[in-house]
Amino acid sequence: MRHILSILVENEAGALSRVAGLFSARGYNIESLTVAPTEDATMSRMTIVTTGSDEIVEQITKQLNKLVDVVKVVDLSEGRHIERELMLVKVRAAGKDREEMKRTADIFRGRIIDVTDKSYTIELTGTTDKLDAFLEALDKGAILETVRTGVSGIGRGEWVLKA
């Protein structure tokens, strides 16, 4: 099953490699990993999307908690949450396809953020599913380049993840 782990880590050199190293050393999956500073400059927040049985995800959580640089771990998928991913896609947009490409981007609420005679760069935000669906809706040959941030997640409601 797919799980979204939110992790607060000390903003120390090497914290990312401790976390990434744990996953590779113990053979756990990483589907995506994002990390950036938080409102508290001493901490970074990571979001890791992983897959595994409940037992494996329980082990992942325990092993993460054991890392000295990890302040807190929460499995967002255990409760109500929101997840978003940002994607930038450069697509072929010439001739008769140009108008069609814009329409498809509009349908997915994408924004065209860069334009040339032959291409568009589209910015799209949403769940992983939505981004996948957008890519599937395009003609494979039209996609020139894809950049995705990986999932960021946050709990719904007033609950916050704090040290």
Add this chain to the structure above:
Amino acid sequence: MELKLPPLAETGETLTGAEIAIRCLSEEGVEFVFGYPGGAVLFIYDALSKQKKVKHILVRHEQGALHAADGYARATGRPGVALVTSGPGVTNAVTGIATAYMDSIPMVVITGQVPTRAIGEDAFQECDTVGITRPCVKHNFLVKDVNELAVTIKKAFHIATTGRPGPVLVDIPKDVSQQTARFHYPDKVHLRSYSPVMKGHGGQIKKAMQLLLDAKRPMIYVGGGAVLGEASHEVTELVRLLDFPCTNTLMGLGSIPASDKRFVGMLGMHGTVEANMAMQNCDVLLAVGARFDDRVIGNPAHFAAGNPTRKIVHIDVDPSSISKRVRVDVPIVGHVKDVLTELIALVKAGKDKPDAAALAAWWAQIATWRAKDCLKYDRASPIIKPQFVIEKLWEVTRGDAYVTSDVGQHQMWAAQFYRFEKPRRWINSGGLGTMGVGLPYAMGVKLAFPDADVACVTGEASIQMCIQELSTCKQYHLPVKLVNLNNRYMGMVRQWQEFFHGNRYSESYMDALPDFVKLAEAYGHVGIKVEKPGDVEGALREAFALKDRLVFLDIITDQTENVFPMVPGGKGMSEMILAEDL
């Protein structure tokens, strides 16, 4: 001209990074630092030479330094400290760090690093120490600011010795050891991201008590966590209070006296029939500071499927050890000593007693397994049997020696036949299984307990992996006794090849062995060769009588002897091969 300043209070002195490092060790009460100098640690060695409190033990290879510090820690319970230089100093130390990590041994490892400005430039003797050691330390630090050095070393000792212990490494670039800072050693440190749970959950402990009292076929399984957590007194008290059978893992030996009739021997791949069968067939299992690893319960699916109604209570300070390989019914996270103390108090305060009739029937069943006498061997053999040597070693040392071992058959025989009465007497590499640890372990133990008998049970393959430390033993007058069970084979490799690889002894024969007696003599020690069973006891007595000499006993043993019982890899723990089966 240098200014003469009035003396400052101790907390305000200006010291170099090197002096700070040594002062921190001194503040921590460190007796010995095991190490080897080199370019990046020259300032630290200079500071070391200017004081007397912390004694340095110069080894002959960095691996020996780490193992010796590790052995010291295992025997005393205090953190072992090692000091090595950058690059090859560190890479040589990695085996020792990983060995300590696998067995959760508290250590602080100080490593030199190239100057901060040179880091990343592929400087001479540079390696990414923090990167290389990251997967085999509990935590590590690279100190880039001399003002952070003291607090970092404090953190290192705190992390190494609390919760589930482990090695912590502090990497100090050469320029940091040269720069100065005001020295202040904090009394304690707080890390918001590190606070091991010590006290067990009261409700869970009650549940555990009820399960134990309701059990018809109970079993208590005690691992290295009980030794590390100083809980052997509580383990023994609980076992005696309930009159339940108790087994120890390789790492847990000594946590209950082997002479106690409730002790059913070691369990696992080379465990006794009674221990393995009781584990497999019990209805309630209490696991204390153990981790159900592959050498203990074998195949976890077989362990679970063979007895699906078995209830398991697991006490461990590390939550990640619980339900890792085997699903547990009542997890209790906490310090084993504290949790057991609460559990004992609950049992004593309650009216319920274990079911005496069920327990009697269970003990009767265990007696039938015991009657198999699974550790029997040919005592009348004209060739020296390795088991016989260990039995004689026990007799000669009255079961009171510190026994270190290397890794292989001799290790298993020592574990099976030296009946440990006390914790921290059995010093071996259980998790990583590192050949070569035995001699440096014995050095660390002998330094800690100079008046105690220290024996290293080894083999002719293992001993050669750190043989250079015989020189260290000479330098520091460490009269340990080496019991070399010399069967001219890497015995455990040979045993697996005999059982599972059609007797093809691929590269497991030790050819061109040195004359160990002459080798010992060349290092300035005493060597004795023993070839007949009748000479074993006399040689051992002679060796231990030579109080101030290291004695290397080269004992020529049966080449074909195997360790029994044996659970083949991947099999269930009740699927043992016994000597009589072959």
